[in-house]
Amino acid sequence: MTDLDIAARAETDLHDPALYQNRELSWLEFNRRVLHEALDPRTPLLERVKFLAIFASNLDEFFQVRVAGVREQVAARVHEYTPDRLAPPQQLVAIRETVRGMVDQHSRCLMQDLLPGLAAEGIRIHDRWEALPEREQAHLSAYFAANVFPVLTPLAVDPGHPFPHISNLSLSLAVTLRGADGETRFARVKVPKLLPRWVPLLSAREYLPLEYLIGAHLQALFHGVDILGWHLFRITRNSDLNIDVGQGDNDEADDLLDLIQEEVRNRKFGEVVRLEVHRSMPEQVRQLLLEEFNEAHAGEGLPLTPDDVFEVHGLLDGSDLGAIAALDLPALKDAPFTPRTPPRLAQGRDIFAAIRDGDILLHHPYDSFQTSVERLIAAAAEDPDVLAIKITLYRTGGEIARLLAQAAERGKQVAVLIELQARFDEEANISWAKRFEDIGVHVSYGVAELKTHAKVLLVVRREGDAIRRYVHVGTGNYNPRTARMYTDFGLLTCDEEIGADLSDLFNVLTGFGVPAGYRKLVVAPRWMKDRFLALIAREAEHARAGRSARILAKMNAIVDPDIIEALYAASRAGVQIDLIVRGICCLRPGIPGVSERIRVVSLLGRFLEHSRAMLFRNGGREEVFISSADWMPRNLDRRVEAAVPIEDPRHRAELRRWLELMLNDRRQGWEMQPDGSYVQRTPGPGDDARGTHAVLVR
Secondary structure, rough: OHHHHHHOOOOOOOOOOEEOOHHHHHHHHHHHHHHHHHHOOOOOHHHHHHHHHHHHHHHHHHHHHHHHHHHHHOOOOOOOOOOOOOHHHHHHHHHHHHHHHHHHHHHHHHHHHHHHHHHHHHEEEOOOHOOOOHHHHHHOOOOOOOHHHHHHEEEEEEEOOOOOOOOOOOOOEEEEEEEEOEEEEEEEEOOOOOOOOEEEEOOOOOOEEEHHHHHHOOEEEOOOOOOEEEEEEEEEOOOOOOOOOOOOOOOOHHHHHHHHHHHHHHHHHHHHHEEEEEOOHHHHHHHHHHHHHHHHHOOOOOOHHHHEEEEEEEOHHHHHHHHHHOOOHHHHHHOOOEEEEEHHHHHOOHHHHHHHHOEEEEEEEOOOOOOOOHHHHHHHHHHOOOOEOOOOOOOHHHHHHHHHHHHHHOOEEEEEOOOOOOOOOOOHHHHHHHHHHHHHOOOOOOOOOOOOOOEEEEEEEOOOOOOEEEEEOOOOOOOOOOOHHHHEEEEEOOHHEEEHHHHHHHHHHHHHOOOOOOOOOEEEEOOOOHHHHHHHHHHHHHHHOOOOOOOEEEEEEOOOOOHHHHHHHHHHHHOEEEEEEEEEOOOOOOOOOOOOOOEEEEOOOOEEEOOEEEEHHHHHEEEEEEEOOOOOHHHHOOOEEEHHHHHHOOHHHHHHHHHHHHHHHOOEEEEEOOOOOOOEOOOOOOOOOOHHHHHHHH
16 A cells, blocks of 8 residues: 555544554564664674664563463453554564564574674684694683582473473573483473673683583483483563452552562463574474473463464574673773763862752753762762652662662651552562562552653752752653663752652552642653653644744653644644654554654664753744653653653753754664664765764763
8 A cells, every 4th residue: 555545535634544554563673773873884793793682672561461461462362453543463463573583683693693703803702612623622611510510400391201390581401302212302491581691712702602511411311311302492471460440449558569469470470482593403392392382381372383483593582682792892882971070060069059059951861860869869868968768669770779878877858759560670679679678668659550750859948947949850761770771851840849749649659649739740650641641742732823833842752643633633634743762652653644843853872862842933923742651651641750841941951952963863863764664864965974872972
């Protein structure tokens, strides 16, 4: 179907499925762009290895959560369609076809490009035991005997030994044996995650993967038995939590904590949704594995078939390549940089006085998280005039938690909203929650049936006879580690109305009240979606009246069909809409008569683009927001989110400058096409060949 055909069908119907991209396939296009960073020779060598690891880790999570969810829909014969109307069985077919091609490309990049490139730089990953010199074999054999053999547990499969439980994302050796009776048998040996994957040789920067070391020493595990062969495999399990806080008494804090702990434990036994095998694995071994995994979950979910087997032409579990990428070889990496301290916070100036002098707009990682946000928390913990600190924690790190604990120990009121359902950080957040409670921090888990994703900090300080509230509202987590790798916006302010709004919001999160509205904050789920829909519609009205109209927005994903429909309507009305969307985009740009005024650009590079901002020209009276929320149903309808207006004209201009830089990036930018694919931009004559990240780092 051509763009004109789509436009003709959708002339009066903006709900037409042809106008919507499938969410799962759009995410795969995002991961394809991640993979391209590894393929791109302009990227430093070890950074290319890092992107291979990120691609593999991303794909693991995609299968654990998104593919698992689609499989559940197929098994339950769910007929609730997404706006693109692609049925769950069709989605599975499309996902498998797309993933196979990408996995093959990943393997070729590693085996044919990056491993030879690493070898040229003196970094070698060996995959043939017999090719190693005798001295290296002797060294590795001694390492195996001392460090690996005691940890291994070979598990046979026969009538007296049932098929063992295989843990999620674990790498295993499927070993085929022949006993003294001549019978062929099967055994499994797990590659221990607790041991280093890359075993160092005597020669500097040379490694043998642990699985190959184990494979070379299987005779030590199976005395008196002929080893016919061994082959690598890895499974992925459904790992999404199924939390129903609306049942029983689960809205009570202790019950919710216990429920999530139980679900995290149950995650280990989720149904298998993907089987990865080395290409050398014989068909009969593959079939045996499928039969055993299906028997373990008989009657539950969707049975595995050969379509769920993904063949890998090289190393399995590419996520472990992150350890190679982390080697201390600066010449093979991006140039180091030191985040700057915002000028108004330099020279050790009192941070409360600096905020009183006016709002401070932050752009991490270019602006130091440590000398801004972390410094505010540290100052609040030490200042005797600070009475209370309140904060939301979605994913956090040790230093922030230490400062909050220090504040509580000094007698300040510290209230922490911890989101226990932050995916794959549940156990860490449960641990922090218990530690906080032990030292007297007021711990809350938020509003029943809603995740708390807002990034807000409130410091209450006594100043003379008055109380002043200092606030941070941001787009990223209070996590010092990710603050050096993710791009995020933040606002430091002591605006009275924003401070009052945050007090109201924390009362909602820790208590039961719901305010009639907020003064300046835009809060989900009750108000945010309607507010943004109204702002989009207002731009359309400006365009129809001949006034200046434009929407410039940046976020991680656009999925919400109501938002997409409103953007289509605004485009038809004449609004220029420029969207910087890192990942999923279910909107189709460039369709004549529908979205020809909509442009979608995706930015990938050194840092993970995580910041979110929305600019509405409003006939020349521009309104600008930064927000914790993407334009997705989960953010707008099922999470507590917060957007804050940027009111200082200088800050609005600065945000606009940053977004225009990203929008026009000819190095890191990818432009979305009407069919959902992306085309990477290339610098033309006179264009800046540097990407956004390189420009802003300097």
